[in-house]
Amino acid sequence: MFLIAASAKGFAAAPASIVEQLQTQRQAFAQDNKLDLRLFSQEVQVVVRDANALDQAGNDADAVARLQTLKKFAPLTQFPSLDVQMLCDRLYTKLSQASDAAGCRDRAAAMAEILQRRSGSGATPDDPVRVITISEIGEWTRSQAAKISDVSAYPYHDQNLQAITYTSPATAGKPAVAYFQFTPRLYASLNNTVSDVFAPLPVSPNDGKYQIALAQAHEQRVKFLNDLSFDYPELIRLCDGTTREAMQLAQRGDFNAALSKLGEVERIRPIREIPIYTFISTYSYLLGKAGNVDAQSNARLFLFGITQDIAHSGNGLTPENAVHVIATSEEYAWVNAKKMRVIKQGLIQKGDRRYDMIVAVQENGSVQTYYFEVSQVYAREGEELK
Structure with missing residues (x-):
């Protein structure tokens, strides 16, 4: 040189x-x-x-x-x-x-x-x-x-x-x-080796479709929790169940069948209108394994927007800076991405807001408490009790 x-x-x-x-x-x-x-x-x-x-x-x-x-x-x-x-x-x-x-x-x-x-x-x-x-x-x-x-x-x-x-x-x-x-x-x-997908990245209008993906993901996640036209608890159960069964099929190498299994959620809501990190992450993975390269590229862009919306919502160190989630599975995904282990969890209320409080052990052995904003999640999960 x-x-x-x-x-x-x-x-x-x-x-x-x-x-x-x-x-x-x-x-x-x-x-x-x-x-x-x-x-x-x-x-x-x-x-x-x-x-x-x-x-x-x-x-x-x-x-x-x-x-x-x-x-x-x-x-x-x-x-x-x-x-x-x-x-x-x-x-x-x-x-x-x-x-x-x-x-x-x-x-x-x-x-x-x-x-x-x-x-x-x-x-x-x-x-x-x-x-x-x-x-x-x-x-x-x-x-x-x-x-x-x-x-x-x-x-x-x-x-x-x-x-x-x-x-x-x-x-x-x-x-x-x-x-x-x-x-x-x-x-x-x-930072791929770190695998902390929830680390906030500097996304600006200069980043074109990535900034658009972040803005669209935020809009979709707000809409998801506010949309009362679907049964939230039933959809969450279906997402969890199909994800589990789809990954079992994937372990046997039947990726197309795994995608079909995941697609069963569409009897309640289209996949592209379910901006939950854990679900879309599985969907993106299966598209890649099935060889659907273009569809996976679109899913990965969607996933980028989701992870960055979560990352930019707060650092979780106080209720005022709580991480905003639209499903409790995102809390554990967030903790796992940061290579921490949950030792205690509880639901707290502050004013009219509700927070999931997670106590986790970090890699260096120190203990830290994190807060997740779940006010609407809590309200939606209570729908089946009405």
């Missing part, structure tokens, strides 16, 4: 059409449910490293061929990566392919424009640089001819930012800090 870094000292103005083209492809990557952004980032870095090594060994044509393997994601002429386009420029220049080199140079300038001016200034936590791949942080610093001296997590409001301390010609050699924000999907992918 040294040769790439050494040449990243200045860029000519990029044609607006190329900037928009790369920005469109960049956003397509950010919103592609089928693309694991962590693995994608790693593969791009490996390809650039390999192509750079081939170049240094004098195998320029092979280096170009290695870069061209990225076309499974997008054509090289549309690939939104500063590192890829700068290396491409150098390789085609050495191969005396001036027109191709000029195209890469324009795209490198366009990516510098996107990272430096179109994705946030990075100057404050309120205006971080919004990146869609891990490597874009490095590309940003290379576009600034900057040297990084420190990288640290920077929690800010409900966002998890990265704070980068650096020096560059623009800072006259003095240390400065730039702030970076991962897209929700990249952040979720990076």
